[in-house]
Amino acid sequence: MTTRPPTLSTRGMVSSSHPAASTIGVQVLADGGNAIDATLAMAAMTWLALPGQCGIGGDAFAVVREPDGRVWTVGGSGFGPDGGETDFYTDQGLTSIPLDGPLGVAVPGAPAALAALHANGATRSLSDLWEPAAGSAERGLPCSAKTLQDIREAHLAIALDPDLAAVYLPGGGLPHVGQQLPQNDLARTIRSLASDPADFYLGSFAQKAVSTLRERGAPFSGNEWADGFKVDPEPAIAGTYAGAVVYQTAMPTPGWMVLQQAALCDRVVGYSPWMAAPAIDRLASAARLAFEDRFALCGSDNDEWRTLLLPDTVARSRASLDAKSRRREFSVAGGDTTSIVAVDSDGRAVSFIHSLAFTFGSKITVPGTGVVLNNRFGRGAYLIPGHPNSASPRRKPVHTLNAWIAADTAGALLHVGNTPGGDGQVQWNMQLLSHLLDHGLDPAEAVAAPRFTVYPGSDSDVIGQPAELRCESRIGKSTLSELRSRGHDVTLQGAWDGGGSAQVISLDRERGLLSGAADPRQEGIALGV
Structure with a gap:
């Protein structure tokens, strides 16, 4: 494996862990969209391109630098179930929350974070930005080597969920690299979510999700699910390193x-x-x-x-x-996570990351929707009574996702980056x-x-x-x-x-150039316009 030289551009640039995502992102920039538009389009495409790593049923975070130097964040991470006290699990003889199945699920934060990102700076409708992903879901995006690796890792659990198995174990066996994997249910969900993100938390989708989880033994009330839609922009936290200011989630x-x-x-x-x-x-x-x-x-x-x-x-x-x-x-x-970076011609920069927690999350879907649910609660919350991160209603489990932007002390953009892992x-x-x-x-x-x-x-x-x-x-x-x-x-x-699969875009102000690269450890690419 060799190191590729960085991609260079003077107008805008994107980088992600899959060519299909980077391609749609750079097309959005070329058509006059901004870095937030490009990020939203790429995020949806990665639901198809890297389905073991991210999805509608996961979490998402972003750091955004505006052209005037202001930096803000959105954080999409949900609560565990309202009935999820520590003793609910320990009384069942558990020493940790199961990673597979309904008990590991937290309320997905990704749709709320994406809606907040869109509301605070996008120039295109979500329907326009997400239609390429919906169309790809209908046609079936070709299975990549990374996706095949993820399916192979989780295939025993995938086989237990009929909707997952129908997509990722076609004919009862593993797909091959390049095989198209159509997802008509997911296509419908993407279009519905684009027209009304609130339905995921407050409408028919929410009712179906909560009913499914309750029927399978997870102590959700539905109220914690409804409260998952409350995501507002927040200031970034910041520190210094080597003379630069580093902004974080x-x-x-x-x-x-x-x-x-x-x-x-x-x-x-x-x-x-x-x-x-x-x-x-x-x-x-x-x-x-x-x-x-x-x-x-x-x-x-x-x-x-x-x-x-x-x-x-x-x-x-x-x-x-x-x-x-x-x-x-x-x-x-x-x-099991994937990340995206984008910079536009105005100097707006976005570092975005989203995840299902572990590969294919909880390995269960909301039937008939194509949405795989995360296992963030199982991964992040402890069963240690009195611990500040113990399972408790309305306490979000600690997270692994984070994203960053670096600027000089005058606020000028230097670098934007992140990595899954x-x-x-x-x-x-x-x-x-x-x-x-x-x-x-x-x-x-x-x-x-x-x-x-x-x-x-x-x-x-x-x-x-x-x-x-x-x-x-x-x-x-x-x-x-x-x-x-x-x-x-x-x-x-x-x-x-x-x-990991790191993404970085850097700004050379003297030459007026953006340079970017995607980690050679995965299949990603940086593209510029």
Whole structure:
């Protein structure tokens, strides 16, 4: 596998993890749409192009930079069921919420987030922007290698859901790469959702979804589902790194963890050679500290994360890392998510990410709709009484998704990026920022750089597993040996097997050029106009 050079453009650019999504996004820009329009069109196309990774029944978050420098976010993440107290699950003998089936489902936040994004800056109707996806659903988008991999991973569970099996196990067996996978039910749902997003939460779709989940044992009342439509734009949270301002998504996302790592690594990592052992050691140690702090302190309905970014707290944590006095025995699981970035000719930029949590989410559909439901509640909520992230009504489980934009101190756009990958996201996004801001890598070099990951993070199903530092082999033997000598339990991965599918677009203001790239670890592409 080789690294492709970045795509260059002077008018606008998009990048995603699938060519069909990037193609529709760049067409929207070419037709005069803005970056929000392009993002909305790409998001819908990825429902077809990467169905194991995202969908209408999942969650979504975005960071938007306006041409005047203002930065705002939308956060689409729903509550678990109103009857989902911790003891509802523990009384059934469960030690964690099941990842497959109705008990793992949270109210999907993606439709509400997309509707809020549309209402606050789009120039085209949702019906226009989503019709290409609806048409592709009717015809059947060709199965990609990534989708086949996802189907193979989840095929036993897919076979148990008649609607899923009808699409993804045609004739009772695995599809082949290039085989068209028509989804007429989903096409109808996309068109209905485009005309009235509120129906998903307040109308006939909501009634069908809640009835389905209740019949299968999930304690939804319907009220928590209705409240899922309440998504309003919020200011981004922000920190600094290497002289830049980094904007991130707020709770329930772990965007603050990227800002915490940035504060712990600033003026340290950049002073080491690129990808040298001291730099990797500091980045990995900062990530472990962030995961420990999240597990100990943070839930979606408290502000404890803010204390971790206070100067005094950061100073104490930096001192402990400098002294090597904290060797973390905390560990991250991969995730199934996909991300999108877009910049238009006015300088408006969007970083967008959406997910079903794990591959094909809960592996169940709302019958007759084509909508696969997430398993975010099973993935994110703990069954630990009294914990700030324990299962509790009207408490959103902590999230893995986050998105970022970097600007200079005057507010001018520098970079927009993100990556899927579960708890790897907050680590790999920090690595991207270091590549771009500390070392001046271009987007193609940044997304293809050797990757490393502390494992595990704080997903409910991996807490307490032995700590590892997972490293792609391209990091090199001497560096890996030094990392072991620094106390890391290094696990070797294949040269390109670290996970994720990063997207980056950068602005070169001197030349008036945008440059962008999609991670070669997946099938994505950056395109410009």
